Amino acid sequence: MKINIRFIFFVALFLFALSVILGSFYTVDQGERVVLLRNGAVIGTAEPGLHWKWPVIDRSVHISIQSQKAAYARMPAYSKDQQPADLQLSVNFRVKPDEVADIYGTYGSVSNLISRVLDPAVQKATKEVFGQYNAVSVIQERQKFGADVYQNILSTVGKKLNIETVQVENIDFSDAYEQSIEQRMLAEVEVQKVRQNLEKEKVAADIKRTQAQADADAKLAQATADAKAIALKGDAEARAIQAKGAALRDNPALVQLIQAERWNGKLPSTMVPGESVPFVTIK
Structure with missing residues (x-):
């Protein structure tokens, strides 16, 4: 069987052209934004919907703007009265849509932003705020402690991320201190x-x-x-x-x-000598 080389060439060329054409279109979901790169340089961002890009030279990087959670377990810290404790907390956050291009250009990805900015900020804020509370007061005012940590984190990374909530899940003091508290x-x-x-x-x-x-x-x-x-x-x-x-x-x-x-009209049956009859006076 003789192979038609010309036919194979045209089929390959057609498939290549088709892949190039199909690769020129991309979609952006509602919960994300796209950073558009041309030859590795950021040239803009894309909103949700169907978009077109130049094949080969353009590339789209998808970044989620949905709510994400960063968890921190057994974070060591000291209270104001020098009581050691292991803290467990979580931070819910969102990437700001208008900051996706800068985040990619500066950090390369959201995970890099978390490891290089959010994680150190959470560690620093938690230890600083925890050091302002006594061991007893931080337990009694746990909600206020979480709010103070939230404000401290927000002041550090609030320009890049929307910090939604900070949940203080556990404060574990030493066994000796917990026994003394009990x-x-x-x-x-x-x-x-x-x-x-x-x-x-x-x-x-x-x-x-x-x-x-x-x-x-x-x-x-x-x-x-x-x-x-x-x-x-x-x-x-x-x-x-x-x-x-x-x-x-x-x-x-x-x-x-x-x-x-x-008087009943009756005279007495006996009389004392010398006495007169009642009601009768004899002169």
Whole structure:
């Protein structure tokens, strides 16, 4: 079988031309930007969509602008009171779309930017901020500590990256210090219990005093009322006696009248010698 060299040549030429034409087009996804290079030099950037470039001499470098995460485990640091700790935190960030050309021209890639700029900034910021807190305060104010680290990192790399969040995932002090903290917390709990018991006893004593005072006040009020009632009764009886005395003085026959009104009409069955019949006066 005789091979047609001319046919093979044209087929190869066609395939080459087709690959060149197809290679002249490229697409940019929504979550990325493209740095366009011509003979290795940056000539611009491309937004999302379909684009064309010169074959062979142009090259497109895709850079993600989506959210990325850099994790840092067991980062050693010292607190203000010289307590050693291993910190674990993560940083969420995005590449600024308008900085992709400068990032590529300066660092060559986002991974180089992270290793040369972000990682040292996170290390430096974390240790500096951690050194401003005592061991106890950094635990109690963990959220504020994370916010301070965030601001420190932002001031360093904020021009190149959008720092979204800084998450302080763990603060691991030495075992000896954690044991001392646990003992201190237990002691504080015991002190708190004693205080609560004292408060309860104080409240109970106040209640007893209040009840005793209320009982005493009630008894005093009752005694006062009784005394007033007796006094009023005595005054009334005295006035009644005084009125009776005045009536008898002004009306001597009033006694005989009352006796007559109350007599039942019967004479006594026995008489004492020398006594007169009731209501009958014999002169």
